[in-house]
Amino acid sequence: MSLILVVGTKRFSSWSLRPWLALKATGAPFEEVEIALRQPGTKAEILKWSAAGKVPVLVDDGVQIWDSLAICEYLAERFPEAGLWPDDPVARAVARSVSAEMHAGFPVLRQQCSMDLLLDSPLADPSPELLTEIARIDALWSDCRARFGGGGRFLFGRFTIADAMYAPVVTRFATYHLPLGPVAAAYRDAVLAWPALAEWKADIRS
Ligand SMILES: N[C@@H](CCC(=O)N[C@@H](CS)C(=O)NCC(=O)O)C(=O)O
Missing domain, CATH: 3.40.30.10 (Glutaredoxin)
Structure with a gap:
C-alpha cells in the first residue's frame, strides 16, 4: 500500500x-x-x-x-x-448533509475569516451576514450534538468525517473569537483538544 x-x-x-x-x-x-x-x-x-x-x-x-x-x-x-461515517443510517445521512453544507457553503465566514492557524485576532464587529452564518453553524452543531452526540464529544459521538469537515471552521471560531452558545462552545473545545489537530499545528513552519 x-x-x-x-x-x-x-x-x-x-x-x-x-x-x-x-x-x-x-x-x-x-x-x-x-x-x-x-x-x-x-x-x-x-x-x-x-x-x-x-x-x-x-x-x-x-x-x-x-x-x-x-x-x-x-x-x-x-x-x-x-468508522469514518456514523454506523446508524439516519445519523450517517445527517452527517453527509452537514458535511456537504460545509463543503458548499458558508462563503462569508470563509471570505471574512480565512483560516490562519498562527493568528489570534478577535473580530470586533461581525457583519450581519457573518452573524447569520455563525447562527446557522451554532444551531447545526448543537442539533447534531443533541440528537447524535451521546456516545462522545464530537458531532456524532466518536470522530467522523463531519468533524473533519468542520475542524477548520472550529479553528476560525477560536482565531476570531466568534460567539457560540454553550453546547456549540463545548464542541469547539473538543475539536481544539483533538490530538491530531495539535499534530497538524505542530508541523506549521511560520
Ligand atoms: N473544493 C476543493 C477546494 C480546494 C482548494 O480550493 N484548495 C486550495 C488550497 S486550500 C488550493 O489548492 N489553492 C491553490 C490554487 O488555487 O492555486 C476541495 O474541497 O478540495
Whole structure:
C-alpha cells in the first residue's frame, strides 16, 4: 500500500486539513507532500499531482483522488473499520448533509475569516451576514450534538468525517473569537483538544 496525501501550506490550507484528519483517524501510514501556497510556482507544483490544480490530492497506488470531500468518502470506503461515517443510517445521512453544507457553503465566514492557524485576532464587529452564518453553524452543531452526540464529544459521538469537515471552521471560531452558545462552545473545545489537530499545528513552519 502506498498512500500519499498532497496538502497546501499547513497554516492556511483549510481544505487540506480535512482529509488529513480523516486519514490520521484511519491509523494508516501515509506519506505527506506539502506544497507552499501563494507562491509564483504554486500552481505548477500542484499540477504535477492533479490536473484539477487544487490541493488536497490523495494518491493511492498511483490512483489520484482530488477534492477534500471526495477524498474523505474514499477513505471511508477504503478503511471501513475506521468508522469514518456514523454506523446508524439516519445519523450517517445527517452527517453527509452537514458535511456537504460545509463543503458548499458558508462563503462569508470563509471570505471574512480565512483560516490562519498562527493568528489570534478577535473580530470586533461581525457583519450581519457573518452573524447569520455563525447562527446557522451554532444551531447545526448543537442539533447534531443533541440528537447524535451521546456516545462522545464530537458531532456524532466518536470522530467522523463531519468533524473533519468542520475542524477548520472550529479553528476560525477560536482565531476570531466568534460567539457560540454553550453546547456549540463545548464542541469547539473538543475539536481544539483533538490530538491530531495539535499534530497538524505542530508541523506549521511560520
Ligand atoms: N473544493 C476543493 C477546494 C480546494 C482548494 O480550493 N484548495 C486550495 C488550497 S486550500 C488550493 O489548492 N489553492 C491553490 C490554487 O488555487 O492555486 C476541495 O474541497 O478540495
